[in-house]
Amino acid sequence: KATVTTSPNIETQKGPLAYAPNVPALQSGDTVEVKFDVDHKLFEVKKGISFTGWLFGDSLPGPILRVKVGQTVKFSMTDRSNDSSMKGMNMAMNMQPMPHSIDFHAAMVNPEDKYRSISPGETIHFTWTANYPGVFMYHCGTPMVLLHMISGMVGMVIVEPGGGFPGKVDREFAIVQNEYYLKQQGDRYAPDTSIALKKQPNFMAFNGKVGQYIIKPIHVKAGERIRLYFLNVGPNNISSFHVIGTIFDKVWLDGNPANQFVGMQAVLVGPAQGAIMEFVLPEKGRYTFVDHSFANAEMGAAGVFVAD
Amino acid sequence: KATVTTSPNIETQKGPLAYAPNVPALQSGDTVEVKFDVDHKLFEVKKGISFTGWLFGDSLPGPILRVKVGQTVKFSMTDRSNDSSMKGMNMAMNMQPMPHSIDFHAAMVNPEDKYRSISPGETIHFTWTANYPGVFMYHCGTPMVLLHMISGMVGMVIVEPGGGFPGKVDREFAIVQNEYYLKQQGDRYAPDTSIALKKQPNFMAFNGKVGQYIIKPIHVKAGERIRLYFLNVGPNNISSFHVIGTIFDKVWLDGNPANQFVGMQAVLVGPAQGAIMEFVLPEKGRYTFVDHSFANAEMGAAGVFVAD
Amino acid sequence: KATVTTSPNIETQKGPLAYAPNVPALQSGDTVEVKFDVDHKLFEVKKGISFTGWLFGDSLPGPILRVKVGQTVKFSMTDRSNDSSMKGMNMAMNMQPMPHSIDFHAAMVNPEDKYRSISPGETIHFTWTANYPGVFMYHCGTPMVLLHMISGMVGMVIVEPGGGFPGKVDREFAIVQNEYYLKQQGDRYAPDTSIALKKQPNFMAFNGKVGQYIIKPIHVKAGERIRLYFLNVGPNNISSFHVIGTIFDKVWLDGNPANQFVGMQAVLVGPAQGAIMEFVLPEKGRYTFVDHSFANAEMGAAGVFVAD
Ligand SMILES: [Cu+2]
Ligand SMILES: [Cu+2]
Ligand SMILES: [Cu+2]
Ligand SMILES: [Cu+2]
Ligand SMILES: [Cu+2]
Ligand SMILES: [Cu+2]
Ligand code: NA
Ligand code: NA
Ligand code: NA
Ligand code: NA
Ligand code: NA
Ligand code: NA
Ligand SMILES: [Zn+2]
Ligand SMILES: [Zn+2]
Ligand SMILES: [Zn+2]
Ligand SMILES: [Zn+2]
Ligand SMILES: [Zn+2]
Ligand SMILES: [Zn+2]
Ligand SMILES: [Zn+2]
Ligand SMILES: [Zn+2]
Ligand SMILES: [Zn+2]
Numbered sequence: 001k002a003t004v005t006t007s008p009n010i011e012t013q014k015g016p017l018a019y020a021p022n023v024p025a026l027q028s029g030d031t032v033e034v035k036f037d038v039d040h041k042l043f044e045v046k047k048g049i050s051f052t053g054w055l056f057g058d059s060l061p062g063p064i065l066r067v068k069v070g071q072t073v074k075f076s077m078t079d080r081s082n083d084s085s086m087k088g089m090n091m092a093m094n095m096q097p098m099p100h101s102i103d104f105h106a107a108m109v110n111p112e113d114k115y116r117s118i119s120p121g122e123t124i125h126f127t128w129t130a131n132y133p134g135v136f137m138y139h140c141g142t143p144m145v146l147l148h149m150i151s152g153m154v155g156m157v158i159v160e161p162g163g164g165f166p167g168k169v170d171r172e173f174a175i176v177q178n179e180y181y182l183k184q185q186g187d188r189y190a191p192d193t194s195i196a197l198k199k200q201p202n203f204m205a206f207n208g209k210v211g212q213y214i215i216k217p218i219h220v221k222a223g224e225r226i227r228l229y230f231l232n233v234g235p236n237n238i239s240s241f242h243v244i245g246t247i248f249d250k251v252w253l254d255g256n257p258a259n260q261f262v263g264m265q266a267v268l269v270g271p272a273q274g275a276i277m278e279f280v281l282p283e284k285g286r287y288t289f290v291d292h293s294f295a296n297a298e299m300g301a302a303g304v305f306v307a308d
Numbered sequence: 309k310a311t312v313t314t315s316p317n318i319e320t321q322k323g324p325l326a327y328a329p330n331v332p333a334l335q336s337g338d339t340v341e342v343k344f345d346v347d348h349k350l351f352e353v354k355k356g357i358s359f360t361g362w363l364f365g366d367s368l369p370g371p372i373l374r375v376k377v378g379q380t381v382k383f384s385m386t387d388r389s390n391d392s393s394m395k396g397m398n399m400a401m402n403m404q405p406m407p408h409s410i411d412f413h414a415a416m417v418n419p420e421d422k423y424r425s426i427s428p429g430e431t432i433h434f435t436w437t438a439n440y441p442g443v444f445m446y447h448c449g450t451p452m453v454l455l456h457m458i459s460g461m462v463g464m465v466i467v468e469p470g471g472g473f474p475g476k477v478d479r480e481f482a483i484v485q486n487e488y489y490l491k492q493q494g495d496r497y498a499p500d501t502s503i504a505l506k507k508q509p510n511f512m513a514f515n516g517k518v519g520q521y522i523i524k525p526i527h528v529k530a531g532e533r534i535r536l537y538f539l540n541v542g543p544n545n546i547s548s549f550h551v552i553g554t555i556f557d558k559v560w561l562d563g564n565p566a567n568q569f570v571g572m573q574a575v576l577v578g579p580a581q582g583a584i585m586e587f588v589l590p591e592k593g594r595y596t597f598v599d600h601s602f603a604n605a606e607m608g609a610a611g612v613f614v615a616d
Numbered sequence: 617k618a619t620v621t622t623s624p625n626i627e628t629q630k631g632p633l634a635y636a637p638n639v640p641a642l643q644s645g646d647t648v649e650v651k652f653d654v655d656h657k658l659f660e661v662k663k664g665i666s667f668t669g670w671l672f673g674d675s676l677p678g679p680i681l682r683v684k685v686g687q688t689v690k691f692s693m694t695d696r697s698n699d700s701s702m703k704g705m706n707m708a709m710n711m712q713p714m715p716h717s718i719d720f721h722a723a724m725v726n727p728e729d730k731y732r733s734i735s736p737g738e739t740i741h742f743t744w745t746a747n748y749p750g751v752f753m754y755h756c757g758t759p760m761v762l763l764h765m766i767s768g769m770v771g772m773v774i775v776e777p778g779g780g781f782p783g784k785v786d787r788e789f790a791i792v793q794n795e796y797y798l799k800q801q802g803d804r805y806a807p808d809t810s811i812a813l814k815k816q817p818n819f820m821a822f823n824g825k826v827g828q829y830i831i832k833p834i835h836v837k838a839g840e841r842i843r844l845y846f847l848n849v850g851p852n853n854i855s856s857f858h859v860i861g862t863i864f865d866k867v868w869l870d871g872n873p874a875n876q877f878v879g880m881q882a883v884l885v886g887p888a889q890g891a892i893m894e895f896v897l898p899e900k901g902r903y904t905f906v907d908h909s910f911a912n913a914e915m916g917a918a919g920v921f922v923a924d
Contacts, residue, residue, distance in 0.1 A: 103552060105550070105555070105573040105574075106555075106573075107553075108553065108554050108555060108588075108590040109553055109590065109591065110553060110590070110591045110592065110593025110594075110595075110615075111552045111553040111593065111594065111595060111596065112593040112594040113593060114553075115552070115553070131555065132555050132570075132571030133571065134571055134573065136573050137573065141552070144606065145602060145605070145606070146602045146603060146605075146606045149602060193606075196602075196603055197603045197606060197607065198508055198603075199508070199601075199603050200814055200815070234548075234600070234601065234602060235600075235601070235602035235603065236601050236602060236603050236604075237601070238546060238576070238854060238886060240850075240886035240887045240888050240889060242721070242888055244719060244727045244731070244757070245723075245724065245725055245726060245727040245730075245731070246724050247721070247722075247724060247747065247748050253569060253572075254569070254571065254572050254573055254574075256569075256570060256571040256572075258569075258570045258571070259569045259570065259571075259572075261869060261870070261872075261874075261875045262748075262872060262874045262875065263748035263749065263750055263870065263872040263874065263875075264869075264870050264872075264875075264889075265721040265722075265750065265752050265753065265870055265888060265889065265890070266721075266870075266886060266887075266888040266889050268576065268854070268884065268885075268886035268889060269576075270546060270548035270574060270576035270600070270601070271548050271574075271600055271601045271602065272548050272550055272573060272574040272600035272602075273548060273572075273573065273574050273576060274573070280724075282724040282725065282726070283725065283726045284726065285726025285727065285728040285729060286726075286727065286728040287726075287727060288727065292850070292851075292886075292887055292888035293815070293850065293851070293852050293853070293886070293887045294761060294762045294765060294812075294850060294851035294852060294887065294888075295762060295812055295813045295814075295815050295851065295852050296852075297761070297762075298760065298761070298762045298809075298813060299813065307726075411860060413858070413863070413881040413882075414863075414881075415861075416861065416862050416863060416896075416898040417861055417898065417899065418861060418898070418899045418900065418901025418902075418903075418923075419860045419861040419901065419902065419903060419904065420901040420902040421901060422861075423860070423861070439863065440863050440878075440879035441879065442879055442881070444881050445881065449860070452914065453910060453913070453914070454910045454911060454913075454914045457910060501914075504910075504911055505911045505914060505915065506816055506911075507816070507909075507911050542856075542908070542909060542910060543908075543909070543910040543911065544909050544910060544911050544912075545909070546854060546884070561877060561880075562877070562879065562880050562881055562882075564877075564878060564879045564880075566877075566878045566879065567877045567878065567879075567880075576884065577884075578854060578856035578882060578884035578908075578909070579856050579882075579908055579909045579910065580856050580858055580881060580882040580908035580910075581856060581880075581881065581882050581884060582881070
């Protein structure tokens with residue numbers, strides 16, 4: 001059973017966590033203790049476009065958690081949306097404290113219990129065990145769920161098979177693709193569910209920030225085998241993920257090695273689906289990666305690998 | 309060859325049929341006689357939202373037919389859109405008698421012959437044999453097909469492998485997902501193809517009625533193995549089907565056990581595609597199921613399993 | 617390394633090329649020399665709807681190239697957008713000479729080098745080797761890429777496994793599905809990226825022309841085994857490809873025999889994905905094929921096979 005506590009909770013983050021595109025290392029042991037929190041904070045999507053993000057782990061996407069099949073996650077999360085640092089800010093900017101929750105797609109639990117909403121200042125504690133390998137979404141499940149998702153409450157869990165993912169790779173990266181539905185409010189923006197209900201985003205991003213890997217590409221070496229942990233958090237549209245100049249040697253749909261495709265030019269990943277792609281950049285150069293649903297690439301779902 | 313008769317046809321329904329979420333039992337024998345009809349009838353999508361449905365088997369979705377590979381279906385259908393019960397109703401409500409037809413995706417036949425339109429009062433008779441296992445769509449194929457689909461002329465055929473689906477399950481349910489494109493006309497609504505051409509539904513449903521399984525959840529027991537026969541009748545958009553709180557242990561794309569995926573958090577099902585998902589609800593509780601293309605969930609593609 | 621030359625280049629086309637729905641034969645040898653060019657030319661989408669196409673091989677889609685795994689393609693392409701035949705035409709019609717490029721999804725090369733833009737009158741030369749079997753997209757990669765795609769710069773490469781595709785078939789056809797985003801300009805139309813960014817096409821086509829295979833169906837014989845090389849060039853939306861009256865016996869996602877599905881009613885193909893489908897038309901008749909994302913069928917993604 002989940003428990004909810006109200007005593008001050010000072011620790012804000014622990015566990016096998018990292019921020020994308022980095023991937024955390026596994027922790028040993030049958031149980032891993034994991035904590036991250038929720039806060040409300042101005043988030044810059046791209047230069048000149050900011051909105052009040054509702055964030056897991058102070059980040060969009062939230063921190064990546066990595067565990068392996070059989071490990072039990074002893075999880076806790078504090079809703080810090082009433083954080084004093086926010087007190088002076090404009091309440092029209094969606095900074096108001098509010099309930100939040102977390103739903104792990106990697107878990108098999110009673111959502112009514114574990115995924116329930118907590119109030120600002122409260123901390124929820126529950127445990128779950130990873131049963132299936134893959135790349136899974138987590139997100140806030142507090143109604144209106146669509147609003148909590150487009151406000152940034154999304155993230156990735158990587159679950160390794162008990163014996164690790166098969167095969168050796170040289171490099172690992174994580175990419176979370178998300179859609180923005182923003183409406184201007186003065187010199188800021190705000191997530192707008194009426195736009196989201198039409199499924200027509202105005203910005204798209206890899207790891208939350210439009211164009212960040214065009215400005216600062218991800219560097220690898222030509223010939224290295226790269227494993228990409230990919231998650232489409234939507235909330236609405238498919239991604240047809242593609243790396244210009246190469247072909248995915250192996251693809252594991254939802255990140256499970258049993259769901260293998262080979263030799264793919266593009267991987268169709270639905271909203272709330274994951275995939276692991278392995279590939280090589282064959283020679284030195286710049287390799288742009290895109291959502292080949294190309295309007296999405298033009299709206300920001302584009303980045304660059306540089307092979308040195 | 310299909311034949312069309314005009315003599316009065318009193319029998320309205322027979323065969324291994326059931327209404328979703330229920331699933332019919334197989335009938336034994338090499339041949340199964342199947343009949344269901346078409347009528348026009350006011351259909352309530354949700355409280356306060358009704359439109360003139362064009363319905364197979366007096367229902368939306370139409371009745372589920374279940375056969376096995378090798379069985380021959382001796383099918384007949386009467387177009388009762390000229391039914392006397394309709395005579396007094398407002399003709400502006402799309403109640404007018406009109407030709408209809410049926411196209412079974414489970415069949416391999418000449419569509420020009422078997423799937424031809426019949427006039428109000430006529431009965432079409434044709435036979436077809438199930439060759440491939442799976443979860444297949446049927447629908448009216450009379451132009452403008454898009455209009456006949458969004459008016460409700462959609463349904464599911466389950467075809468079992470000759471030896472039955474592999475593995476044992478405790479419970480079976482059927483879910484048909486569909487999109488509504490409705491425009492207000494006085495105190496009623498009418499399907500609108502101009503909205504449907506933009507692929508932006510205003511309501512979504514599981515088994516025809518918005519929110520019905522939130523109001524009256526589907527009850528199972530914790531730990532039971534559940535097999536879901538899922539069909540996305542669209543007509544336009546993908547579904548990313550997900551059950552909150554669990555993971556699909558097995559997924560058979562288009563319902564064919566040869567097309568197996570395992571450990572999926574969400575199943576991407578295109579319009580006119582089916583899937584079979586097997587899963588367990590791990591503990592007592594309420595498990596919401598959604599199209600995780602989350603605007604669709606907000607528009608009505610959501611329901612609840614209660615695990616007792 | 618790619619080289620770019622400016623000397624007059626008279627040869628316009630060579631290599632194992634054909635225009636869809638036809639499929640070229642393989643050429644023998646370790647190396648195949650391939651040339652096709654780019655020109656700008658009025659293209660009729662359907663009666664009364666023309667726009668200035670930017671075309672590979674004077675066609676939309678461009679010519680289909682067929683090679684096998686291990687073959688090296690010695691490719692060259694001239695940008696003939698400054699072709700004298702255009703000189704007298706209305707420059708408002710997007711006939712202006714401009715840079716273009718080509719990106720082969722079948723290749724594994726440095727895009728910065730091989731896929732770079734060339735100026736009108738220039739010829740680019742580069743070689744690449746086919747490493748993976750499948751049905752791959754090629755397209756112009758010059759920004760704004762979305763505009764170059766919707767202006768027609770798309771095509772298919774078929775890569776056979778070294779030993780050929782497994783199994784025998786009687787007939788082979790190629791279908792490229794594309795979306796049009798056109799805005800009226802006087803008595804002509806022009807591709808409009810603002811519409812394309814909303815992913816709401818106004819016309820859809822198989823092999824470039826709305827309704828062409830309704831007007832002139834593709835003729836086969838009942839019982840023949842047909843292999844379809846299918847490519848969804850998008851640029852934006854999924855296709856749920858279906859042939860009315862039959863079931864796909866085998867489907868190879870992205871055209872790779874390792875990615876096999878069986879018994880599919882519809883194949884979900886993302887933008888920039890391919891598929892090979894094998895099927896039989898069981899008896900004489902007319903079999904309409906559609907994108908069963910049915911708004912797309914109504915907008916033109918429909919054709920007919922006649923089984924004689
Ligand atoms: Cu939330
Ligand atoms: Cu159909
Ligand atoms: Cu109909
Ligand atoms: Cu979820
Ligand atoms: Cu591309
Ligand atoms: Cu171009
Ligand atoms: Na904070
Ligand atoms: Na590429
Ligand atoms: Na009736
Ligand atoms: Na879940
Ligand atoms: Na020319
Ligand atoms: Na069919
Ligand atoms: Zn929240
Ligand atoms: Zn605790
Ligand atoms: Zn570097
Ligand atoms: Zn009808
Ligand atoms: Zn009969
Ligand atoms: Zn109960
Ligand atoms: Zn170009
Ligand atoms: Zn050359
Ligand atoms: Zn003929």
